[in-house]
Amino acid sequence: SQKIEQNSEALNIQEGKTATLTCNYTNYSPAYLQWYRQDPGRGPVFLLLIRENEKEKRKERLKVTFDTTLKQSLFHITASQPADSATYLCALAPSIGTASKLTFGTGTRLQVTL
Amino acid sequence: EAQVTQNPRYLITVTGKKLTVTCSQNMNHEYMSWYRQDPGLGLRQIYYSMNVEVTDKGDVPEGYKVSRKEKRNFPLILESPSPNQTSLYFCASTMQGRADTQYFGPGTRLTVL
Numbered sequence: 001s002q003k004i005e006q007n008s009e010a011l012n013i014q015e016g017k018t019a020t021l022t023c024n025y026t027n028y029s030p031a032y033l034q035w036y037r038q039d040p041g042r043g044p045v046f047l048l049l050i051r052e053n054e055k056e057k058r059k060e061r062l063k064v065t066f067d068t069t070l071k072q073s074l075f076h077i078t079a080s081q082p083a084d085s086a087t088y089l090c091a092l093a094p095s096i097g098t099a100s101k102l103t104f105g106t107g108t109r110l111q112v113t114l
Numbered sequence: 115e116a117q118v119t120q121n122p123r124y125l126i127t128v129t130g131k132k133l134t135v136t137c138s139q140n141m142n143h144e145y146m147s148w149y150r151q152d153p154g155l156g157l158r159q160i161y162y163s164m165n166v167e168v169t170d171k172g173d174v175p176e177g178y179k180v181s182r183k184e185k186r187n188f189p190l191i192l193e194s195p196s197p198n199q200t201s202l203y204f205c206a207s208t209m210q211g212r213a214d215t216q217y218f219g220p221g222t223r224l225t226v227l
Contacts, residue, residue: 043219044218046217089156089157101162102147104157106156107156
């Protein structure tokens with residue numbers, strides 16, 4: 001069956017460092033992968049999307065890579081700040097135009113300390 | 115402001131008492147979905163709708179019903195709630211054909227005693 005795993009439940013890093021979160025998947029051939037941010041008690045907020053034919057995507061301090069051979073996506077936050085503390089979810093979709101069929105990972109809780 | 119709204123935000127009820135959680139979006143999106151989020155299990159899709167009068171089961175549909183009579187509204191109905199439906203529920207919407215920008219509502223925390 002399809003499985004999405006995000007590394008460790010929690011990740012603690014110091015302010016200014018680069019946070020790297022991992023999303024691994026098995027038994028799945030996604031057309032694209034998304035990353036969301038979720039704050040406690042709130043709905044997820046879309047951050048970035050990367051398609052299967054793209055290797056890397058950037059948005060301000062965020063960078064996402066997608067390796068379909070390794071079946072892995074890495075999500076980087078550079079120059080991390082305490083305000084980046086949140087849970088980050090990855091989500092996969094089987095094809096373009098099927099946003100209604102997203103499968104989510106369980107998330108990684110990031111804590112950025114001073 | 116583009117948004118998805120859900121009501122109520124918090125609800126405590128008893129086993130067997132029918133309830134409805136409403137969801138509304140103001141972005142004219144075709145796709146709408148319901149998810150539940152439980153610790154260690156992540157977000158799991160309950161039902162989704164690709165347009166008015168078009169709905170389909172997600173991964174965990176048992177015990178739930180939905181309807182899509184208007185494009186903007188997608189209510190979630192629990193005919194006979196049970197304690198295992200205690201969870202955090204999210205409604206989401208997105209534009210047909212767009213792979214990105216799925217908008218989530220603020221969530222409804224449901225407790226079934």
